[in-house]
Amino acid sequence: MNRRRFIIQLAGITSATLLAPRMLLSAGERQAAIEKISKSEAQWKRILTPEEFHILREDGTEPAHTSPLNDEKRKGTYVCAGCALPLFTSEMKYDSGTGWPSFTTTLPGAVETSLDFKLVWPRTEYHCARCEGHQGHVFDDGPPPTGQRWCNNGLALNFIPD
């Protein structure tokens, strides 16, 4: 029994209720080739706004319906606001109606996941595979073909139009 499964069983929840965490993990593991970026808290504070710092480095969540990226419809690439690693393309974006930029999948290996127990119900957190900046949470109520909803903080992303 691996540690992740053990934790899930401890929480009294079957792994089926979580979004295939093993599959998501393996996507992160495939990204082992990406060299990590490591900065001190002071260094991050110099390059990020206080709001970006709160989300990326303190696992914060921006208020719903506050990001201009909610309405971004142009073709382009969404990159990590911390290190500019491409995480999503405009083709992956859809309107989830939640008030946060939402995507059906990620670029291969661009993010890593972990279980987040901040709320009563565990959620699958994901973060940039390069700088480990928190991006959002992934849920299993997305549209086909993946059925996934990658619910992202707009402040954790920068949009680069084609």
Ligand SMILES: [Zn+2]
């Ligand atoms: Zn990053």
